[in-house]
Amino acid sequence: MPPYTRGKLRDQLTYVLVTDDAYFIFKTKDLSALPGISTSDITAIGHKTAEAVASDATKIRIVGASAPQPPRVTKKLSNASVGTQQSVSTFCGHTSLSSAQTAGWKVTKTRRSVLLRAASALSGSQTAIAQLSDGSLYCFPMNKADFDSYGATLKLKSAATEQSATEVSKLVSGSSIPRPGRATIKTAAGASFSSFYSSEALSDLGAAGFSVLSEELVLKIAAPAP
Numbered sequence: 001m002p003p004y005t006r007g008k009l010r011d012q013l014t015y016v017l018v019t020d021d022a023y024f025i026f027k028t029k030d031l032s033a034l035p036g037i038s039t040s041d042i043t044a045i046g047h048k049t050a051e052a053v054a055s056d057a058t059k060i061r062i063v064g065a066s067a068p069q070p071p072r073v074t075k076k077l078s079n080a081s082v083g084t085q086q087s088v089s090t091f092c093g094h095t096s097l098s099s100a101q102t103a104g105w106k107v108t109k110t111r112r113s114v115l116l117r118a119a120s121a122l123s124g125s126q127t128a129i130a131q132l133s134d135g136s137l138y139c140f141p142m143n144k145a146d147f148d149s150y151g152a153t154l155k156l157k158s159a160a161t162e163q164s165a166t167e168v169s170k171l172v173s174g175s176s177i178p179r180p181g182r183a184t185i186k187t188a189a190g191a192s193f194s195s196f197y198s199s200e201a202l203s204d205l206g207a208a209g210f211s212v213l214s215e216e217l218v219l220k221i222a223a224p225a226p
Contacts, residue, residue, distance in 0.1 A: 010028055013025065014026055014047050014091075015048045015061075016070050017070075017095055017096075018062060018068045018069065019068055019169040021060060022060040022061070022062050022169065022170065022172070023060070023062065024062050026063075037075070037088060041075065041103050041104070045100045046093020046099075046100075047093075060135060060178065061218075062175055063219070064177070065174055067113060067114045068111060068172065070092055071091070071092045071109060072108050073092040073106060073107055089108065092105065092107070116163075117141070118160040123144070126144050126158065126160075127158075128159075129156060129171075130196045130199075131199065132218055133218060135170055137157075138172055138179065139172065139173040142156070153205070153210070154183070154196070156196075177217055177219050178216065180196035180197060181196070181212060181214045181216045182212075197210075
């Protein structure tokens with residue numbers, strides 16, 4: 001670990017737009033404390049505080065996702081001396097790339113999107129999609145035979161279903177938040193099958209023979225009073 005990183009807390013909770021319908025939330029150190037990084041530099045890359053996005057109550061809040069992930073940008077620190085931090089790298093809002101480049105940031109990694117795998121005769125696995133109460137569409141791999149047997153009861157969608165632009169903007173996978181609930185059932189062969197489920201299926205799972213292991217985890221922000 002370089003000496004200049006020791007003792008530097010990542011205590012700044014930061015939001016950036018990762019799609020038109022979702023914020024990606026992460027913690028970073030205080031970038032404005034770095035030499036050569038101004039408040040305008042941070043504004044240019046679309047970093048926002050929780051207070052600044054409170055009015056966007058309808059947007060999905062994503063934490064710790066494998067996808068989508070925002071672009072990454074890097075900027076060299078002006079007048080950095082030998083042995084000190086020479087550059088800084090961080091996430092950038094997907095709509096802020098132009099302003100970031102104008103402010104001297106270099107795009108080092110493009111946005112990572114969610115990959116969907118439709119059912120195929122060549123593969124025994126496909127992408128299943130669970131819809132949560134915040135509007136997010138959580139994508140995960142599922143055995144094709146299991147999807148055929150239980151997908152309707154769990155109210156899961158298939159990746160083969162055509163996705164609108166708005167739906168694509170709400171896809172997420174591998175996230176800590178949002179995360180669907182899980183349910184389990186004993187099969188006719190005596191084995192156990194467990195899976196994520198769409199939140200709207202919760203009230204019907206018991207009647208279908210499923211036991212609920214957990215419920216959805218989402219981060220909702222109350223809409224401001226009119």
